[in-house]
Amino acid sequence: MTLNLNDPTLLKTQCFVGGEWVSGSGQLEVFNPATGKLLATVETVGSAETEQAIEAADRAMKAWQKTSAKERAVLLRNWYDLIMENQEDLATILTAEQGKSLAESRGEVAYSASYAEWFAEEARRNYGDTLAMPQTDRRGLIVRQPVGVVAAMIPWNFPSLITRKICPALAAGCGVVLKPSEETPLSALAMIELGRRAGIPAGLVSVVVADNPADIGDVLTASETVKKLTFTGSTAVGKMLAAQCAGTVKKLTLELGGNAPFIVFDDADLEAAAQNAALSKFRNAGQVCVCAQRIFVQEGIYDKFVARLKEIVQDYRVGNCIDESNTHGPQIHERSVLSIEEKVQDAIAKGAKVVLGGKRGEQGPNFYQPTILTNVDDSMRVFKEEIFGPVAAIYKFKTEEEAIQRGNDTEYGLAAYFYTRDLARAWRVSEALDFGMVGVNETVITADIIPFGGMKQSGIGREGSRYGLEEFTEMKFICMGGLDQ
Numbered sequence: 001m002t003l004n005l006n007d008p009t010l011l012k013t014q015c016f017v018g019g020e021w022v023s024g025s026g027q028l029e030v031f032n033p034a035t036g037k038l039l040a041t042v043e044t045v046g047s048a049e050t051e052q053a054i055e056a057a058d059r060a061m062k063a064w065q066k067t068s069a070k071e072r073a074v075l076l077r078n079w080y081d082l083i084m085e086n087q088e089d090l091a092t093i094l095t096a097e098q099g100k101s102l103a104e105s106r107g108e109v110a111y112s113a114s115y116a117e118w119f120a121e122e123a124r125r126n127y128g129d130t131l132a133m134p135q136t137d138r139r140g141l142i143v144r145q146p147v148g149v150v151a152a153m154i155p156w157n158f159p160s161l162i163t164r165k166i167c168p169a170l171a172a173g174c175g176v177v178l179k180p181s182e183e184t185p186l187s188a189l190a191m192i193e194l195g196r197r198a199g200i201p202a203g204l205v206s207v208v209v210a211d212n213p214a215d216i217g218d219v220l221t222a223s224e225t226v227k228k229l230t231f232t233g234s235t236a237v238g239k240m241l242a243a244q245c246a247g248t249v250k251k252l253t254l255e256l257g258g259n260a261p262f263i264v265f266d267d268a269d270l271e272a273a274a275q276n277a278a279l280s281k282f283r284n285a286g287q288v289c290v291c292a293q294r295i296f297v298q299e300g301i302y303d304k305f306v307a308r309l310k311e312i313v314q315d316y317r318v319g320n321c322i323d324e325s326n327t328h329g330p331q332i333h334e335r336s337v338l339s340i341e342e343k344v345q346d347a348i349a350k351g352a353k354v355v356l357g358g359k360r361g362e363q364g365p366n367f368y369q370p371t372i373l374t375n376v377d378d379s380m381r382v383f384k385e386e387i388f389g390p391v392a393a394i395y396k397f398k399t400e401e402e403a404i405q406r407g408n409d410t411e412y413g414l415a416a417y418f419y420t421r422d423l424a425r426a427w428r429v430s431e432a433l434d435f436g437m438v439g440v441n442e443t444v445i446t447a448d449i450i451p452f453g454g455m456k457q458s459g460i461g462r463e464g465s466r467y468g469l470e471e472f473t474e475m476k477f478i479c480m481g482g483l484d485q
Helices: 047-064 069-085 087-098 102-125 163-172 186-198 213-222 235-248 270-286 302-313 334-349 400-408 423-432 465-470
Strands: 015-017 020-022 026-031 038-044 129-131 139-146 149-153 176-179 205-207 226-232 251-255 260-264 292-298 353-356 371-374 391-397 415-419 437-440 473-480
Touching: 015 038, 015 047, 015 186, 038 186, 047 149, 047 176, 047 205, 047 213, 069 087, 069 102, 069 163, 069 186, 087 102, 087 186, 102 163, 102 465, 149 163, 149 213, 163 176, 163 226, 163 465, 176 213, 186 205, 213 226, 213 235, 226 235, 235 251, 260 270, 260 400, 270 292, 270 302, 270 391, 270 415, 292 302, 292 400, 302 353, 302 371, 302 391, 334 371, 334 391, 391 400, 400 423, 423 437
Parallel strands: 149 176, 149 226, 176 205, 226 251, 260 292, 260 415, 292 391, 371 391, 415 437
Antiparallel strands: 015 020, 015 205, 026 038, 129 139, 139 473, 353 371
16 A cells, blocks of 8 residues: 655654664564555564664663753754654554544644653753751752663554653653554654654664564563563553563553543533543544543433434544545454454343444444444443443433442543533542543543543553653652761
8 A cells, every 4th residue: 555645754664773774584564454455564573673772772871861951852842843744644654554534643643742842841840859857967869860771662542652651751861662563563663763863862762563562572571671661551461561570670651441431410511521422432433541431421311412422423434534534444453343343242132222333334344333322231341341442332320429439330540521510519520530530521631741641450650741751760869968077
């Protein structure tokens, strides 16, 4: 498949190790999930090249951590500028390999760029503290130093969002070895090419792709040189990686699964709630960890809400999103479609009603129709399990207490949303929901300035914001004595 890029050199098909594009020992075919057509064949590497990348990052960061915060800021700002200058090409690559609409891809690229801009600014605000010691001849200092070489792993559903991990690491003075998803490596490779052009020193950031993820993952988790792992992906894989990192006691940032409740109270703005439920639930064909998963609607407006949501969703155009007339794309692969089918059939067998959709799309094996289910209950798989697909399951509730209890009834704690016009209720429910991020009358709540992350089995640590920089540092206490001599 040929992509009409303004700059064809952004389509990279080699790994980037030690500041060089390198030939690998294997090959990985990358397909457009909407059409099944081959996009590119990427050369893959193994454990030897991964070790080389770790060593290169360790060497490069020794010089990098001696640079001034201003120098790091200038480089990150250069990267931001290049990303935005090439936004259209990056969006085209992203849509082709991942499937989301071009409008969403443009938004993702801009969102990714924002982290380069944000951490360019935060690089100059890596502050410490001075302590008032109990002894008059001593002074206490707290400084933050780079944690060391960072292993970063990114998911297939947001493949250009490498900046949320790399930029705070660079701002703090760390080197990085990045492993993109095998499903969508092209976006990461294009972004890294722009980082190279922006002036990232040779060896400081490497990108390694393998056809077998364990070839790279096992090396990164076992390495004594790698001091931190930052991972975005499923809870199951996150637990496995955390266990593998235990042997070297690495610092961890884990952004894992979600099962977000979306609660609509009787006093809500019904139109705003329906519009934003659709926006959140069906974004990227439902393949978003923070999207609405379980939609709870108070019984007084339940029927009206369902009717309005159906009106919105039935106007969606599903297909290959390189065609901008299509609003929603495919699932990443057919395995995802099979998983969605199983959950929907389980719900139907237990009494759920299909209001819209409920079956595969006609566009190809990776498509599933935008679906709305009613008459659902907490015994169904769609309640307990994350539905990584375009299925809106709508539950009815009576009281505020019931909504909170059922909303919290999940092992996940990433994001939650609710709609109400009652200010007192807004405070009560916000504080009662056990989730790392809560949207009140809003679903677009993520940005570079916010601490992105969850509670419970949705992960450890935060990304973005000023707290995101701290995740890539170690706190050191320095006691200076003998000052009365």
